[in-house]
Amino acid sequence: MEKEVLNISATGQKIIDSYLNMSIAGKVITCPYYTNLKKERAALKVFLGKGSAQEIINETKFLSQKENIDLARFSEERLYRFMVENNLGIDCSGLTIHILKAAYKEKSINLFKKIKVVSFLKNPWRWLVSQLRPIENISVRILADGKNSFLLKSLNDALPNDLLIRTNLRHVYLITKTEKENGIIKKISFVHAPRPKRPDYFGPGIFQKTVILKNNSLKELGEKINDEVIVKRLKF
Amino acid sequence: MNILNHSILNTTLFCVIISGLIAFVSAPLLICFLEKFKIKRTFDNGSAKGIGHRGEKTGTPIMGGLLIVIVVLLVTLFFNWDQRYTYVPIGVMCLAAILGMWDDISNVFGKKRRVRHLDQISKLIKVHKNKWFRLWLIITLPWTLFRNIFHIFSPQPTRGVLPHEKILLQFTAGAITAWWIVFKLGQDWLYVWVPFSGEIYLGYWMIPIIIFIVVFLANAVNISDGLDGLSGGALISAFAGLAILSYFQGSLPFSVLNATVIGALIAYVYFNVKPARFQMGDVGSLALGSLFAVMMLAQNRLILIPFFGFIFLVEIISVILQTIWRYGLGKRLFKMAPLHHHLEFLGWSEEKIVMRFWLINLFMVIVGLWLAMH
Numbered sequence: 174m175e176k177e178v179l180n181i182s183a184t185g186q187k188i189i190d191s192y193l194n195m196s197i198a199g200k201v202i203t204c205p206y207y208t209n210l211k212k213e214r215a216a217l218k219v220f221l222g223k224g225s226a227q228e229i230i231n232e233t234k235f236l237s238q239k240e241n242i243d244l245a246r247f248s249e250e251r252l253y254r255f256m257v258e259n260n261l262g263i264d265c266s267g268l269t270i271h272i273l274k275a276a277y278k279e280k281s282i283n284l285f286k287k288i289k290v291v292s293f294l295k296n297p298w299r300w301l302v303s304q305l306r307p308i309e310n311i312s313v314r315i316l317a318d319g320k321n322s323f324l325l326k327s328l329n330d331a332l333p334n335d336l337l338i339r340t341n342l343r344h345v346y347l348i349t350k351t352e353k354e355n356g357i358i359k360k361i362s363f364v365h366a367p368r369p370k371r372p373d374y375f376g377p378g379i380f381q382k383t384v385i386l387k388n389n390s391l392k393e394l395g396e397k398i399n400d401e402v403i404v405k406r407l408k409f
Numbered sequence: 410m411n412i413l414n415h416s417i418l419n420t421t422l423f424c425v426i427i428s429g430l431i432a433f434v435s436a437p438l439l440i441c442f443l444e445k446f447k448i449k450r451t452f453d454n455g456s457a458k459g460i461g462h463r464g465e466k467t468g469t470p471i472m473g474g475l476l477i478v479i480v481v482l483l484v485t486l487f488f489n490w491d492q493r494y495t496y497v498p499i500g501v502m503c504l505a506a507i508l509g510m511w512d513d514i515s516n517v518f519g520k521k522r523r524v525r526h527l528d529q530i531s532k533l534i535k536v537h538k539n540k541w542f543r544l545w546l547i548i549t550l551p552w553t554l555f556r557n558i559f560h561i562f563s564p565q566p567t568r569g570v571l572p573h574e575k576i577l578l579q580f581t582a583g584a585i586t587a588w589w590i591v592f593k594l595g596q597d598w599l600y601v602w603v604p605f606s607g608e609i610y611l612g613y614w615m616i617p618i619i620i621f622i623v624v625f626l627a628n629a630v631n632i633s634d635g636l637d638g639l640s641g642g643a644l645i646s647a648f649a650g651l652a653i654l655s656y657f658q659g660s661l662p663f664s665v666l667n668a669t670v671i672g673a674l675i676a677y678v679y680f681n682v683k684p685a686r687f688q689m690g691d692v693g694s695l696a697l698g699s700l701f702a703v704m705m706l707a708q709n710r711l712i713l714i715p716f717f718g719f720i721f722l723v724e725i726i727s728v729i730l731q732t733i734w735r736y737g738l739g740k741r742l743f744k745m746a747p748l749h750h751h752l753e754f755l756g757w758s759e760e761k762i763v764m765r766f767w768l769i770n771l772f773m774v775i776v777g778l779w780l781a782m783h
Contacts, residue, residue: 215735215736216739217735217739217740217741218739218740219739221739223739228740235744235754238754239745305737305738306737306738306739308739309739
């Protein structure tokens with residue numbers, strides 16, 4: 174039986190670990206979820222759900238210093254609440270972009286130079302903004318756009334760094350590991366930052382999951398993760 | 410020492426003494442007045458909210474800059490009232506002080522004011538039932554655009570003078586200064602002195618340059634007034650440099666005016682060092698920033714502004730850079746702007762920041778004076 178295990182690159186995994194194990198005030202927590210529902214523009218990217226793990230940690234500490242709060246006295250739940258109430262966390266596309274940026278950097282590819290957000294001729298101002306602040310302007314929709322990614326015909330073709338995108342383009346999962354036996358995909362692992370079901374949820378915002386497949390189909394995968402997804406790969 | 414210079418020196422020192430004494434005596438009275446009418450810093454105005462321990466400053470009287478403005482005005486009126494040389498600097502100082510006073514009082518007693526966003530205006534133009542009101546909104550659209558440009562970077566709603574109102578008044582002060590310098594002081598002021606080089610003719614380009622410098626420096630001193638004694642102490646060295654410069658230029662009115670400011674500032678800073686008995690407020694910072702700009706320009710030493718006003722420029726540039734980084738790149742350059750807040754977050758004590766900034770500014774003033782000799 175021929176087994177093939179493919180993992181996301183070490184740098185990509187490092188980024189995932191940095192979000193999963195954020196050390197703040199003597200506690201190790203997973204980055205909470207936050208997304209820019211209010212459609213704020215021009216705020217710091219760390220307040221828009223697009224900050225790196227270190228930026229989120231730094232901003233949390235800075236805020237506590239500003240407000241004269243001792244985070245060491247907070248419980249884990251209180252700390253999560255503090256972060257979410259201060260708009261600190263990561264959303265699905267932000268997490269995906271940070272991981273992919275690191276993974277592509279290993280291949281000497283600048284992801285931001287490759288991803289097309291808007292054409293200069295169509296909207297010069299938006300183009301300029303997307304050049305200066307790329308992470309904030311790359312949404313699931315942009316990743317799913319035909320200019321940036323192509324649809325995989327079969328789940329069996331999926332590899333680490335490929336994207337599982339919800340059919341309504343509102344969520345993205347990043348594949349981190351695939352296990353094949355005799356060329357057929359048997360296990361697929363991914364990481365994602367889903368929006369909490371309850372507005373009063375204050376807890377970890379990032380989850381890793383491994384799904385065991387019997388039929389090697391997208392439909393089966395969708396049933397197991399309770400979502401309807403397509404598989405796409407970035408064009409570069 | 411010739412008789413003319415002795416006379417200038419004598420009058421200059423006399424005015425330092427007299428303004429200092431008047432200010433020393435008046436300061437406690439002003440503090441009582443401000444306390445009585447509760448003209449004090451509250452938690453949600455100024456930078457007190459931003460940094461945890463700054464809550465200590467809540468309740469400190471503001472508008473202490475009135476002391477300097479009134480003393481300088483009175484001493485100049487009685488000892489140095491010269492239509493050609495001191496009318497306009499004092500007039501500009503008073504105009505800026507009125508703007509500052511309006512801002513300070515509105516911040517304490519006023520209601521929050523908001524400015525309608527452009528998208529709100531355009532919706533109203535489309536849907537409002539009153540056609541005359543819609544017409545009015547269309548006619549005033551350029552004004553709305555102007556207002557909104559200045560509100561891109563400032564939070565709202567806010568108490569106090571709105572940014573576009575501040576800019577308009579400061580522009581007026583700058584325009585008055587430009588008119589005086591370009592059309593009243595003489596052709597010499599159309600040239601900019603450059604050390605080691607001579608002069609460069611700028612002609613009527615001086616007008617926008619002067620307006621810009623007055624607005625820029627007024628705001629620079631305003632921004633720097635964030636720690637007890639910071640801007641007051643730096644202004645002492647700046648005006649001391651100006652006084653020495655004007656003494657060597659043989660200009661009695663300017664020398665006396667600069668000296669008057671020094672005397673009043675010494676008394677002010679005596680009560681403003683930590684823990685401050687009162688704070689300058691916008692009435693003082695805008696007035697002195699404008700006066701500083703006017704005097705640098707009137708003494709035709711525009712090139713020395715980065716030296717005499719070094720700390721103020723560093724502070725305002727830190728704010729500009731932070732804004733560019735924040736809006737342009739979505740990151741922080743400093744923990745907080747202006748620079749003195751960043752240093753506080755790095756663990757520097759307030760006293761350390763203030764003393765070091767005073768010393769740096771003093772050193773740069775000395776460099777500026779050395780350059781002025783060439």
